[in-house]
Amino acid sequence: MDVEFLGGAGEVGRSALLVNDSVLLDYGIKTDNPPQYPIGDVDPEAVVVSHGHLDHSGAVPALLRGSNRPPVHWTPPTRALALRLAEDTLKLHGNTPQCPFTETHVRRLTQVSETHGYRESFGAAGHEITFFNAGHIPGSAHVLIDDGETRLLYTGDFYANEKSTARGQRLVESTTARPEADAVITESTYHDVSHSDREQLEERFVESVQTTVWEGGTVIVPVFAIGRAQEILLICADNDIDCYLDGMATDVTRTLRQYPGYVRDAKALQRAVSNARFVTGKHGQRSRLTDKNTVILTTAGMLGGGPVVSYIPQIRQHPTNKIALTGYQVEGTPGRELVETGRAEFDGRVLPVSAQVEQYDFSAHADSAGLRAFLDSYQETPVVVNHGDDCAGYAEELADDGFAVSAPELGETLSL
Template identity: 70%
Template sequence: MDVQFLGGAGEIGRSAVLVDDRLLLDYGMASESPPQYPVGDVDPEAVVVSHGHLDHVGAVPALMGAGDLPPVHWTPPTRDLAVTLAEDTLKLHGSTPRCPFTETDVRRLTQASRTHGYGETFEAAGYEVTLYNAGHIPGSAHVLVDDGETRLLYTGDFHTGRQRLVEATTARPEADAVICESTYSDVTHEARESVEQQFVESIRQTVWQGGTVVVPAFAIGRTQEVMLVCAAHDVDCYLDGLGQRVTKQFKRHPEFLRDAEALRGATSGTRFVNGKAGQRHRIAAQNSVIITTSGMLNGGPVVSYVPKIRTNPTNKIAMTGYQVEGTPGRELLERGRAEFDGRVMPVSAKVESYDFSAHADRDGLLDFLGNYRESEIVLNHGDRCGAFAEELRADGYDAQAPELGDVITF
């Protein structure tokens, strides 16, 4: 089995792994400026997508050009998210060369879609493939590929810890080789219960003091997790941005949620913002909690809220996700200012960061890989894959970290 790494090798973003030039595992894009796509030309017989985040599914519609449509296999939530992200990408970049697909390609993608549940084995490009819960977001999957001689496990993104939105991964299928994400290979997450308590106490204090809290959150997964935290602690909040649509989609797939009733309750107790500028202006002036996209402050309704609350030190911006270098969110955390609408604005409001990560940390990765000491380990989806591979080799693993474009034979 020959496996080529077209993206995600030594980097986070544009994940793409090609098996024997036939089966493509993920085909994502990195939301940089300009966007970055996997390298090389591919014409797969079939595609399997691990989950519905942009860096894993964002470029899949580009595979739907003229000719036969390769079937695209995924879970039902991942299918819905893929279409949502494609439509959002077209809205942002559709009239520029930055977007490699069209509205027609997105329509063809729905025709090529084949959905599967966890534990269901199906055929794709001549391989037997099975999806297992990865505990990352609703519908996220480990992908097991079996050619009759070699069993390859592609982890996708996964989490071994507790979240309110989805159950942690417990699947450990037998595998001869494992392609494992390594996003947080040098990080230990603080206990989720402690993070939640600090977050809730902080935003309650701000509202009690008469301030407004803006909570930038990724639309897929993080928004719903924060909603569930707020609902569990009786914190009233508003919801704005793409997270509204994603929340409705998740509710249609209760079997992929840890507690569907809890999400329904959180949704009914959250006030959805209709997107009108006047309503946003009024909400920002209240002492309220506003969950809104984008999570890195590089677009979406958050760019309307932050300038309105930034001058009052009683107000607060509570970051809930990793801030990539070069984004306004990273600039705000490090320098206390950020660029909005072409203007660099100082922010006097308090800025805090909370680790609600949906990825396994170092302990989680080591716990997971402990089940595969006799397997070949390949590390991707991280900015220190080589260093982590070296650490694993020192502990007796057969581990390596490919570079972009490399081919590994199992």
């Protein structure tokens, strides 16, 4: 089996792997300025998408230009989320060189879409494909691809606890799937990070938010629309924290409620939705909310756009207020700038922030222990390290522990 790495090799973003010149695994966007897309011209016979995040599915509509009509295989939630992301990308970058597809390509995508549940094998370009729950976001999948000679497990992004008794995410169950494979391509995003104990992390977040509200402050909680927003909604509801939800996260939350079989507790998600008030943004609603001592969950998670850029300038000058970041802030983003300097750019203005700034690691990726807990099941299996800022370094670490491991470069082809 030959695998060509068109994106995601030695980097986080624009994941794309071409198997046997026929099956494309993921086709994402790297959200730089300008955005980056997978390298090379590709004309696959079939496309298989691991999950509905921008860096794995964001460029899929571009595969349907010209006469190309490859079938696109994914789980039902991944299909819905990817289409929602495509609509958002068109709003932001449509009719510019930064967007490689149009509304026409998105409509074509709905016509070639084929959905599959977990552990339901299907055929794609002469290969047998099976999805397994990856525990990352609703619908996320490990992809097992079998060409009749080699069984390759592509992990996609995944979340795994190193201990079965540890608290995982509230939104989705951690992955327990360990399908037999002849080779494994693993993500490595947090290979050198140890996540905080989840229960303790939640307790710190809840105590901080409640304290600020009790003291009369407003809490802005920047969230990623897919996964993180719903995770924080669940935490707020379970701790009787009244909150508002704003931005693309409102549509995504409504979408995910349509797929109860892909979340950990559909009733809990319903309670969380009932606990929150959705913001429409009409008639000056956002401006009025900042005058309340309340909690506002809003996109974007790294402060790079969305309603959050209207909220923070209004609450930034008061030390009683708080900005509670809920995930990693990529270098070069306003969120990273705010953490490091106490100021950030909003709508073209660099503004100092006197409000308190806190950061919480609610990651949906496996950390160093979670990765090893997963890979220990494949100690005798060749492992390929992908989707990380230091793939080569992690490969060396695994090699020292006896793994047969490699870390391909962008554009490289491996025979597995």
